[in-house]
Amino acid sequence: MAIVAQSSKYGDIGRAILAWAVGLLFFFPIFWLVLTSFKTDADAVKPEFLFFFTPTLENYLNMTENYDYWRFATNSVITSVFATVFALAVGIPCAYAMAFKPTRGTKDLLMWMLSTKMLPAAAVLYPMTFLTKSLGLFDTHFMVIVVLMLINLPIVIWMLFTYFKEIPKEIIEAGQMDGVNTWGEIREILIPLAWGGIASTALLCFIFCWNEAYWTVRLTTTEAATLSKLIEGNRAPEGLFFGRLSAVSAAAVGPIIVLGWFCQKQLVQGLTFGAVK
Template sequence: MARSVTTQRKSFNTLIAWIIGLLLFFPILWTILTSFKTEAQAIADPPVWFFFDWTLENYRVVQERSNYSRFLWNSIIIAGGSTILGMIIAIPAAWSMAFVPSRRTKDILLWMLSTKMLPAVGVLYPIYLIFIQFGLLDTRVGLTIVLMLINLPIMIWMLYTYFKEIPGEILEAARMDGAGLKEEILYVLTPMAIPGIASTILLNIILAWNEAFWTLNLTAARAAPLTAFIASYSSPEGLFYAKLSAASTMAIAPILILGWFSQKQLVRGLTFGAVK
């Protein structure tokens, strides 16, 4: 029998959720507000909250100084390309682990996850040399491959979890009807796991979009995404907080909009199979 939840309990849980949400969102809110301040107001002590002289000057200066559209386009290609390439590899890999019995499946999954525990700087030097050797330094192709590889373990883990929730009898019935491996994955498994696949795609886009370590070390100018665009506003003369905030707001705006409009799908996918 389900346990009833009192109105007071619901109100308390809602209040706690709002407090946590506001605390998490506060840095983003402060960055957006600072982007509309003058440099003097940005470093004022005590800080200026809402009552200041709102200005778009920082955005004008940022747009004049940098080609924002080029950085944006690089981010779209790198994040989208790494996601598509990763899904092409992750879906068959997760299918084989979920539906082909093996005593080594858990060991393989743990090994893949352990690669995320390795500090990225530990493999920077060999990857940098490989990129120079094959002419991939400061190219979109090189960054797409690297970001796909570093996010691939998470993609496989997520898809494996979603695929395990699908009854194997459905796939067996498809095989009895003459479905081959390709048809089984494309026309049976994939449509049933759409929520999980969608959430995996969205999460990978966010991770690739926000990746800074590899983009700053493997690019210079041609393939630089928005993370490099933000870093360019750190100069030897010091930080110009208002202009840096404007650049940061322009960089995070696309992913914030994407997350806002896809939040229902993301939550649905992340909770897929959580309730029986």
């Protein structure tokens, strides 16, 4: 170990500087977005105000007037929250059965669920539009919730399964001895024990729902339109509205980035289906 520590002081300093440079470089576009959001639309495109300018909150205060931000934000919150809750409600019993009462088919079932995630969304674009329109569900919260829940259900079940698997079977079986029924087992033993895992699964599911940008754009127009749709609809301001567009964009991604910081570790598990540890 002595040799490692000795290796070179300058090398370590150089490495730290380089690491910081890389981190700042990757964060720079987000910093730039936030910085631009405090400039007026006129200042935002002037080179002389690149870094030094009179900051203004105008863009944030006028978000409702300019973009009707809160309506889209409310839709994003409603659809993401309900989709997450429903995904958990369906996913928890399923993952419970898979983890504690596995059968020979469990592995295949898990793989099949994962494979549904790999179906390219665009391939079923028209049938989905056709179905939602003919059922009168186009541009409704209900439809967005159902779709968001379904596209995230495989990941939710996988994540829950990997968490539940870690819980010793004996604890659950002890509950059975005491004559608790299945629902009681899930509610009184499993959920309190796996609370951390369930919370991070929910968080990740919520983030994925919030950022979803295919179905939320194609299956809505105004009523159930989410923030993805709002930003997509204002895609090319040609420099006219850089300030206000930055503000609404920052407001759309800010909360999620902060949430994301809290579930970095779970992200690895959730996205690699437990294959990288």
